[in-house]
Every structure is written in structure tokens, then in C-alpha cells.
Amino acid sequence: MLVLAIESSCDETGVALYDTERGLLGHEVFSQIKIHADYGGVVPELASRDHVRKTIPLIRSLMQSHQVESKDIAAIAYTAGPGLVGALMVGACIAKSLAFAWGIPAIEVHHMEGHLLAPMLEEQQPEFPFVALLVSGGHTQLVEVQGIGEYQILGESIDDAAGEAFDKTAKLLGLDYPGGPMLAKLATKGEPGKYVFPRPMTDRPGLDFSFSGLKTAAANAIRAEGIHLAGGQSSQDDLPENAEQIKADIAHAFQQAVVDTIVIKCRRAVQQTGIKTLVIAGGVSANTELREKLEVLMKKQGGQVFYPRPEFCTDNGAMIAVAGAQRLHQGTTELKVKAKPRWSIEELPAL
Known part of the structure; x- marks a missing residue:
């Protein structure tokens, strides 16, 4: 089953395609370093606005480069928290909208569980x-x-x-x-x-x-x-x-x-x-x-x-895809958008 993932918790816009049998097909990341450099740190409003601009083009580019169509995707995983609430809402709204349009479930992913499972992207796990x-x-x-x-x-x-x-x-x-x-x-x-x-x-x-x-x-x-x-x-x-x-x-x-x-x-x-x-x-x-x-x-x-290798240490869509693939059965088709800027990893249900 093919999972599309979206990461937008802070200042990186990340997307990925992950196959539950073949593993990671590909991912793309846009870093906002240049946007925030003049301020010496992340400006939440600017981060949110740039996620709005970059997420859909990144998804389109990734799907085209791997010749994937919407009918091929079984679920969309997205970072629901923790993170900057505005940035999280952008990813959540896009994920929910695409899931509704394509008739597939959306999966809430805990950002830190994504990091925790990132080594699963490597050959030696x-x-x-x-x-x-x-x-x-x-x-x-x-x-x-x-x-x-x-x-x-x-x-x-x-x-x-x-x-x-x-x-x-x-x-x-x-x-x-x-x-x-x-x-x-x-x-x-x-x-x-x-x-x-x-x-x-x-x-x-x-x-x-x-x-x-x-x-x-x-x-x-x-x-x-x-x-x-x-x-x-x-x-x-x-x-x-x-x-x-x-x-x-x-x-x-x-x-x-x-x-x-x-x-x-x-x-x-x-x-x-x-x-x-x-x-x-x-x-x-x-x-x-x-x-x-x-x-x-x-x-x-x-x-x-x-x-994980350095490219998977910083925020990225690949780690969200891996975590989302583990929780496919928890995906939902409901339209209610949830963002959890504060969310303990201990609250996650066991599989």
C-alpha cells in the first residue's frame, strides 16, 4: 500500500511516498532557512505562509517524478503535532482536503514518533x-x-x-x-x-x-x-x-x-x-x-x-511516512482537522 506523507511542523516542508512493501520511494524537502535567517530564528507566521506556498507544488513534483497518480495512494499521513500550531494546521488542512477528494483515509502522526522511527528507513534497523x-x-x-x-x-x-x-x-x-x-x-x-x-x-x-x-x-x-x-x-x-x-x-x-x-x-x-x-x-x-x-x-x-542518515535527522516527510504506514488502520475519513501543538508521545496507542 502506498502512503503519501506531509511534514509541516516547523520550518521545513517535507513530503514523501512510502510503499509498505518496497519501502521509501522518494521524498522532497524545502527548507525555510533563507526566509528566517534575517530574524535569527523561526517566525511562525512566515513559516505557515511558506508551507501554504510550497506543500502542493512539492506533492505534485514528487508524484510526477515517480509516476504516481492519486488512485495509487492508499492513505495520507500528516504531522498532527507537536509543533507550531499554524504550521501544523497547514499540513493538516491539505492532508484532509486531499484525502476527502481522493476518497482515502488521513492518518495523524506524532512528530517525535516520526523521528523515533526514522532509523527504520535504513538497511540496518x-x-x-x-x-x-x-x-x-x-x-x-x-x-x-x-x-x-x-x-x-x-x-x-x-x-x-x-x-x-x-x-x-x-x-x-x-x-x-x-x-x-x-x-x-x-x-x-x-x-x-x-x-x-x-x-x-x-x-x-x-x-x-x-x-x-x-x-x-x-x-x-x-x-x-x-x-x-x-x-x-x-x-x-x-x-x-x-x-x-x-x-x-x-x-x-x-x-x-x-x-x-x-x-x-x-x-x-x-x-x-x-x-x-x-x-x-x-x-x-x-x-x-x-x-x-x-x-x-x-x-x-x-x-x-x-x-538515521543526516538527511533524515532534520524534519522530513520520509519519517512521517514510515510512522504513518505503521498506523494505517488508524486512518480516518472524517473532515475534522486536528492539530496538537502539545502532545506527549506517551499518549499514543500501542499497536
Whole structure:
């Protein structure tokens, strides 16, 4: 059966075609980076308007390139939440309208379940049960996964998510949007040990995360060195001669602190659950340093780590298609449009 998927939860418009027997046929993504770059972050209204402009042309292009007609599609999966409510409504309205016109069901998909199942797009797939680290701009969670829909949140961020902390710190360093990947790139030029930042909440039991204090520590170092560029507080003329190296050193120390914190929590999670398989997904899971350290961790634990290729780490329609294909029987033909900007993954029914 062929599933068409739509992802529109934030600042990427993604569509995909997934066959339940042959796997992913193809997908297309339009990133809104250029639209939001001048603002240093996502502007919800602009995001929603661009989803309106791009979703239908992307669907048409994808179907034409794979010679698929509406009669070939068995269901439409769409991101119902969590995410920006306006952006979610665009995808939901388009999905419901097409489903009604084509006489097929529409399937609500949880955005984070999409990320969690993204490794299923790879040739080597994890088997249940596993521990999932969902780490992105909006979420940092450790989830025990016994099966599809059988999710228990072991720990999550109580303030800034890891990706959000990356982006905010990058902005303080004067880096371009999106800041997280730019900070990671800059960190490769940093010298280890020049700065040492805390590994928050690792000195106490538990699996929750907190990155706001780490962000503040980095901000204090940036200001102390006189390289604070955000908000016009410093100009290029005021910067010290070695400003670029200082920025690289701070970026390196910040990234190491985030990665070490996540690794410590993952070690606790696999030891607590006794599960030897770890899945990492979400935008931050593309971070090379994080992947390498988690691979070392799981090797020491006698287990294995799985993750999707980089193109499936950020928001995309392919992951929504995979999740939707698992829940084909839950599709509905009702016209009522639902968007759930806040939606716990623990609320999903088990299959």
C-alpha cells in the first residue's frame, strides 16, 4: 500500500511516498532557512505562509517524478503535532482536503514518533526493545521503547532543549542562522581545555536534562572576553585580535559540555533499563561528536547504537511516512482537522 506523507511542523516542508512493501520511494524537502535567517530564528507566521506556498507544488513534483497518480495512494499521513500550531494546521488542512477528494483515509502522526522511527528507513534497523534519545531544537528526551506506541519517557529537558541551547549560544557568538550546525563546525577549530563549562544535572540521580544554565555559562564567557555580538553590544572593531579563536574555543567547550551531558544520561538510561540498543534521532543526532561518543559508549556497554542518515535527522516527510504506514488502520475519513501543538508521545496507542 502506498502512503503519501506531509511534514509541516516547523520550518521545513517535507513530503514523501512510502510503499509498505518496497519501502521509501522518494521524498522532497524545502527548507525555510533563507526566509528566517534575517530574524535569527523561526517566525511562525512566515513559516505557515511558506508551507501554504510550497506543500502542493512539492506533492505534485514528487508524484510526477515517480509516476504516481492519486488512485495509487492508499492513505495520507500528516504531522498532527507537536509543533507550531499554524504550521501544523497547514499540513493538516491539505492532508484532509486531499484525502476527502481522493476518497482515502488521513492518518495523524506524532512528530517525535516520526523521528523515533526514522532509523527504520535504513538497511540496518534496530529491533525492539530499545532506548531512544530524541534530541532536536524543541525536544531532548530519553524514551524506553518496547514496541510501536509502547513508550515511556525516562527523562526530558526541564528548560531549553539541546538544539535550542546550541542555537541560542551560536547567536551570542554572532554565527549565522541556523546556529547549531554553525557552532558545531566552529567547534572543530577550538582548542580543548581553554574553557570548561558545567555538565548540568549530572551530579545528581535521574535522567532529566537542563541546558539553560550551560547556555548562561557560555554567555558569561562570551561577555567576559568582549566578543558578544548579539544585540549590537559589540562591533567588529571592538573585538580582540584573536576573537575568532576565542569563539572557536568557547564553541568547542560548549559542544563538549552538551555532548558529555547527553552521553552520561544515555549511559544511565541503558544501565537502568538493561537494554543494550540505543537509537538517536532528531536534528542534533547529526552532530558528529555526539555520534562518535555514543558509539564508544555503547561499545563499552556491549550494545549498539542506531541512527538515521543526516538527511533524515532534520524534519522530513520520509519519517512521517514510515510512522504513518505503521498506523494505517488508524486512518480516518472524517473532515475534522486536528492539530496538537502539545502532545506527549506517551499518549499514543500501542499497536
